[in-house]
Amino acid sequence: MNEAEGDDVLAIAQGWRSEGREVALATVVETWGSAPRPVGSHLVIDGEGNFMGSVSGGCVEGAVIAEAIDVIGTGQPKTLSFGVADETAWEVGLSCGGRISVYVEPVS
Amino acid sequence: MRLELLQRLNEARAAREAAIVLTDLASGGQDLLLERQVEAHIEREALETLLRNGRSGSVELGGTALFAGVYLPPVKLVCIGAVHISQALAPMARLVGLDVTIVDPREAFATTERFQGVDLRAEWPDVALPEIGLDRWSAFCALTHDPKIDDPGLHAALRAGCFYIGALGSRKTHGRRVERLTEAGFAADEIARIHAPIGLPIGAQSPSEIALSILSEITAVRRLKPQPR
Known part of the structure; x- marks a missing residue:
């Protein structure tokens, strides 16, 4: 598969949902600067916080997973933005210096 | 994303057919377009450009700003x-x-x-x-x-x-x-x-x-x- 550096995230999303798990799909919808993963990259998350795929080099996955569990709860999609690491938001900063927007939606 | 749309997308990918998912990020509205549907589409030119470049990104179709997820078959x-x-x-x-x-x-x-x-x-x-x-x-x-x-x-x-x-x-x-x-x-x-x-x-x-x-x-x-x- 062409998502090769790993797994077929969309097939996993379908598989998890079909098993009856609560599932959210996160997609990189915009990048600026040296973002680590291209637009269109996916991360799939289930209600337990299990995840596959990536939307960054690991810098913001934790924050996206937390938001995804919220999205699963509300059923409402949301768009998240992450920027350069700074003192106030370093936990969700991109150490590479890029900025990304991530769309998180429930698979329902 | 509706499971039904995700299933159709995965079917297209398995059949080596290029596909585009259009999402209105503001409303969450979503649509799947298969490669074979593009030719007859009113926004044919913009959609063909997406398929040619093979890159997902923002597009404006019919005056609406959308996110286009572009899925090309694996090489x-x-x-x-x-x-x-x-x-x-x-x-x-x-x-x-x-x-x-x-x-x-x-x-x-x-x-x-x-x-x-x-x-x-x-x-x-x-x-x-x-x-x-x-x-x-x-x-x-x-x-x-x-x-x-x-x-x-x-x-x-x-x-x-x-x-x-x-x-x-x-x-x-x-x-x-x-x-x-x-x-x-x-x-x-x-x-x-x-x-x-x-x-x-x-x-x-x-x-x-x-x-x-x-x-x-x-x-x-x-x-x-x-x-x-």
């Missing part, structure tokens, strides 16, 4: 020749995300011992290639040095419009190949699509270095130029 790499270069090329290509198949009718070459875990067909190209199904999402390499085996493969690759076609051999060897292809009825501009000598000029010597140069050339053709239509 196949088909090599004629279960040779030393192929032994290095197969695992390297897989790491880069290509679906690799090796074809060689010579059973002494096409052994599972030499190609563990690789889709290996000990058949003539005329038998194996129709089954594998070359298409414009395929890269093709002729690596046997033997015209009896390479040429039928090259014919099939040219006819299928593979986005990359490479053939091993010196300029002199390729000169004779061009003559044979011309005799077989291929036009000069078709024959000019063949990359020969194969691979980027990086001074490759060992089989694995040659594999690296081939893989680099495939990557360059795939990523630097618009995706083939």
Whole structure:
């Protein structure tokens, strides 16, 4: 598969949902600067916080997973933005210096 | 994303059909367009550009700002020749995300011992290639040095419009190949699509270095130029 550096995230999303798990799909919808993963990259998350795929080099996955569990709860999609690491938001900063927007939606 | 839409998207991907998912990020509204639906679509031109570039991103369609997720089929790499270069090329290509198949009718070459875990067909190209199904999402390499085996493969690759076609051999060897292809009825501009000598000029010597140069050339053709239509 062409998502090769790993797994077929969309097939996993379908598989998890079909098993009856609560599932959210996160997609990189915009990048600026040296973002680590291209637009269109996916991360799939289930209600337990299990995840596959990536939307960054690991810098913001934790924050996206937390938001995804919220999205699963509300059923409402949301768009998240992450920027350069700074003192106030370093936990969700991109150490590479890029900025990304991530769309998180429930698979329902 | 609705599960039903996700299922149709995954079906299209499994069938090697390009697809676009249009999402209104403000409302969450979503639509799936398959490649074959694009031609009749009112926004045909914009959608065709998305498919050609193969890149997801923001688009404005009918005055609405949308996010377009573009899903192109995974690229196949088909090599004629279960040779030393192929032994290095197969695992390297897989790491880069290509679906690799090796074809060689010579059973002494096409052994599972030499190609563990690789889709290996000990058949003539005329038998194996129709089954594998070359298409414009395929890269093709002729690596046997033997015209009896390479040429039928090259014919099939040219006819299928593979986005990359490479053939091993010196300029002199390729000169004779061009003559044979011309005799077989291929036009000069078709024959000019063949990359020969194969691979980027990086001074490759060992089989694995040659594999690296081939893989680099495939990557360059795939990523630097618009995706083939």
